[in-house]
Amino acid sequence: MTFANMLNITSSPALSILIWIVLFLLALYFARRPFHQAIMSFSKIIRNALRLTAAAVLSAEQRLVLRNREVLMAAGLENAERKVEREFDRIAAAVTRDLDGYPNVHRQLSEVIIKLDEDYTTSADVPPSLPNWMPIIESIAKIEHSGDSMVANMLAEINRSLTEQNKKAIDDYRNSTAARHGILNKMMPFWRKVQKSLERISGSIDNIKKRAKTVDRTINEYEKIHAGSDEAARALSTSALTQFAIAGLVLLIAIGGALINFNLIALPMSEMVGGASYIGPFKTSDVAGLVIILVELTMGLFLMESLRITRLFPIIGAMDDKMRHRMIIVTFTLLAILAGVESALAFMRDRIAHDMEVLRQTLAGAEQMGLPPSIIPTVGQMVLGFILPFALAFVAIPLEMFVASARTVLGAGAAWLLRLMAFLLRLLGNIGFYLGRFIVNVYDLAIFPAIWLEGIIMATRGKNVDLPAAGDPEESQPVEEAVDSYEETIQIKEQQE
Amino acid sequence: MKKRFAIALVVCILMAGCTDTKSRSTGVYMLLDTSGTYAVELKKAQLILNYLLGVLAPGDTLAVARIDTGSFSEKDIIAKVTFDNRPSVANNQKRAFMQQLESFVTTVKGSPYTDISGGILQAIEYLNEAESGKKYILIFSDLKEELAKGYKRDIPFQLPDYNVIALNVTKLRGDNMDPKEYLARVEDWRSKVENGGGEWGMINDMERLENIFAN
Numbered sequence: 165m166t167f168a169n170m171l172n173i174t175s176s177p178a179l180s181i182l183i184w185i186v187l188f189l190l191a192l193y194f195a196r197r198p199f200h201q202a203i204m205s206f207s208k209i210i211r212n213a214l215r216l217t218a219a220a221v222l223s224a225e226q227r228l229v230l231r232n233r234e235v236l237m238a239a240g241l242e243n244a245e246r247k248v249e250r251e252f253d254r255i256a257a258a259v260t261r262d263l264d265g266y267p268n269v270h271r272q273l274s275e276v277i278i279k280l281d282e283d284y285t286t287s288a289d290v291p292p293s294l295p296n297w298m299p300i301i302e303s304i305a306k307i308e309h310s311g312d313s314m315v316a317n318m319l320a321e322i323n324r325s326l327t328e329q330n331k332k333a334i335d336d337y338r339n340s341t342a343a344r345h346g347i348l349n350k351m352m353p354f355w356r357k358v359q360k361s362l363e364r365i366s367g368s369i370d371n372i373k374k375r376a377k378t379v380d381r382t383i384n385e386y387e388k389i390h391a392g393s394d395e396a397a398r399a400l401s402t403s404a405l406t407q408f409a410i411a412g413l414v415l416l417i418a419i420g421g422a423l424i425n426f427n428l429i430a431l432p433m434s435e436m437v438g439g440a441s442y443i444g445p446f447k448t449s450d451v452a453g454l455v456i457i458l459v460e461l462t463m464g465l466f467l468m469e470s471l472r473i474t475r476l477f478p479i480i481g482a483m484d485d486k487m488r489h490r491m492i493i494v495t496f497t498l499l500a501i502l503a504g505v506e507s508a509l510a511f512m513r514d515r516i517a518h519d520m521e522v523l524r525q526t527l528a529g530a531e532q533m534g535l536p537p538s539i540i541p542t543v544g545q546m547v548l549g550f551i552l553p554f555a556l557a558f559v560a561i562p563l564e565m566f567v568a569s570a571r572t573v574l575g576a577g578a579a580w581l582l583r584l585m586a587f588l589l590r591l592l593g594n595i596g597f598y599l600g601r602f603i604v605n606v607y608d609l610a611i612f613p614a615i616w617l618e619g620i621i622m623a624t625r626g627k628n629v630d631l632p633a634a635g636d637p638e639e640s641q642p643v644e645e646a647v648d649s650y651e652e653t654i655q656i657k658e659q660q661e
Numbered sequence: 662m663k664k665r666f667a668i669a670l671v672v673c674i675l676m677a678g679c680t681d682t683k684s685r686s687t688g689v690y691m692l693l694d695t696s697g698t699y700a701v702e703l704k705k706a707q708l709i710l711n712y713l714l715g716v717l718a719p720g721d722t723l724a725v726a727r728i729d730t731g732s733f734s735e736k737d738i739i740a741k742v743t744f745d746n747r748p749s750v751a752n753n754q755k756r757a758f759m760q761q762l763e764s765f766v767t768t769v770k771g772s773p774y775t776d777i778s779g780g781i782l783q784a785i786e787y788l789n790e791a792e793s794g795k796k797y798i799l800i801f802s803d804l805k806e807e808l809a810k811g812y813k814r815d816i817p818f819q820l821p822d823y824n825v826i827a828l829n830v831t832k833l834r835g836d837n838m839d840p841k842e843y844l845a846r847v848e849d850w851r852s853k854v855e856n857g858g859g860e861w862g863m864i865n866d867m868e869r870l871e872n873i874f875a876n
Binding site for chain 1: 685686711712714715718719720721746747748749751752755756759
């Protein structure tokens with residue numbers, strides 16, 4: 165039936181249109197309830213499916229967060245253990261250094277004390293006390309004599325003898341005192357020696373006390389982490405993020421260094437392995453240069469592991485000290501040899517580059533420059549070629565930091581993405597639900613004359629008008645339905661579990 | 662220990678298997694027109710060859726041959742070289758090649774006929790033997806072929822994977838009077854090359870030599 169035929173069901177096209185409209189509205193009115201139910205069911209299916217998916221995603225996010233926390237705590241514990249271990253190592257070193265020599269110090273102190281004791285005993289000898297000659301001499305000198313020369317002579321002789329004895333006694337006393345002072349003077353260095361030994365021991369004990377305090381502090385941190393406190397988790401998380409950023413930056417710098425290194429050796433490698441052969445799509449000389457740099461990096465990693473600076477390979481750290489020392493020597497020697505090789509390659513590179521430049525000038529017909537080639541760039545390249553392998557060896561430290569912190573940071577990033585995904589799923593679910601409601605309302609709007617008539621008819625019969633889509637409790641509470649909260653999703657998730 | 666050695670051996674064999682020394686190399690065969698009218702242009706050819714010597718890398722092949730009365734002959738190859746894999750040796754080879762060309766340019770004598778087709782056939786034969794990955798035939802000529810009596814060159818070229826580039830195609834006196842002759846001459850060579858499966862190109866501006874290896 166064409167549109168023209170449709171307009172010709174009556175003699176008046178307007179009337180025909182009106183009839184068609186009425187018929188159409190009637191059809192829509194009778195199909196209203198099934199249509200409402202179909203649309204609402206469909207929108208609920210969308211909403212519930214997306215909410216269930218969101219709940220599953222949130223569940224995964226929770227598991228990931230828990231795992232991240234476990235990883236973070238494990239890393240924190242390992243770090244604290246490492247700190248404590250280091251402090252104990254230092255204490256052991258201090259004890260070995262200072263207290264290993266304690267028997268010797270003790271012996272020295274005993275010897276010095278014995279010497280001091282002897283000196284003290286010697287200095288304790290009291291000098292002969294001065295006889296009280298003076299009053300006797302004076303009283304003899306004052307004795308009057310009757311002019312008898314014999315008496316006078318005798319008295320004079322007694323006076324002289326006494327005076328001499330007095331002088332001798334004073335001299336003896338002074339000599340004895342000087343000897344005692346001499347002994348005491350000799351004691352001074354021994355006292356100082358004793359004092360220094362005691363000060364040294366005191367310093368060592370202070371140092372050990374400081375270390376013990378650090379150990380205490382680290383143990384406290386360890387206990388907090390072990391208890392799994394939120395404070396420790398926050399601190400560790402922030403620390404991991406900072407470490408990730410710093411290690412990433414240092415690794416970028418290291419990559420720059422490796423690129424320079426590569427450019428130094430790629431050209432001369434073509435002199436050794438040929439410049440026309442390929443491994444896959446890459447030049448063999450380039451691959452060889454890259455392999456040398458990677459070997460250097462590996463040697464650097466092993467060296468740092470052997471020195472117990474990093475712990476990427478636990479098997480190396482667990483080796484006994486003798487084997488570890490051998491490994492240090494071997495890796496360092498190989499690194500030094502590779503550095504030497506690189507230096508030689510850098511020299512060769514300079515020669516080849518110069519030769520190529522000369523050839524290029526000859527081909528271009530340019531005259532050779534009068535200035536002789538300077539050796540400064542050559543030496544600079546050689547030094548750079550020698551230093552870079554050693555510098556690259558230290559990449560192990562930021563690499564370890566990067567790997568350790570990347571687990572935390574990537575885990576946190578993944579958890580954030582999962583949360584975002586859950587939010588978007590819930591949002592889409594709600595949009596789907598309200599789109600269904602919107603379609604239902606638009607439908608009702610289109611057939612409002614029929615609904616209006618229904619209202620009038622129902623009012624004349626004294627019945628209530630079923631204005632909204634009747635009998636659907638969900639539709640009577642649109643605001644409550646709109647709330648699709650996080651808690652609700654969690655409840656769904658718990659029901660699932 | 663034996664197991665480790667076996668693994669190392671397998672890795673070495675695989676790496677050796679991956680090694681490819683020929684397929685990526687470039688082979689260039691340059692034909693120099695020495696006919697009477699064109700011999701004066703040879704100084705320009707020297708510039709082109711210097712450019713080629715600067716650009717070609719170790720492992721590449723370069724040959725220069727003259728176009729004369731009968732060019733389908735090894736005797737017309739003036740100089741040929743496959744550069745050594747070591748850059749320093751390759752540089753020395755380039756110097757020697759340059760000297761060879763210099764002595765040729767100074768002693769060359771003009772030929773009465775111009776057998777370009779014979780030269781191209783010789784170039785195909787040479788580059789096929791060299792097994793270069795990328796093959797270029799450079800024709801330094803005005804593309805005016807003049808065959809001596811008795812020479813037959815009605816053989817279609819087999820030029821798959823070849824780039825044939827005409828260089829410095831000068832206009833003859835007749836071309837100036839009737840440019841159709843020039844265009845027809847160029848078109849004739851283009852169709853010959855393309856019918857043989859090759860790529861055709863033409864560079865007249867010596868400042869744009871880098872376009873030789875643009876493809």
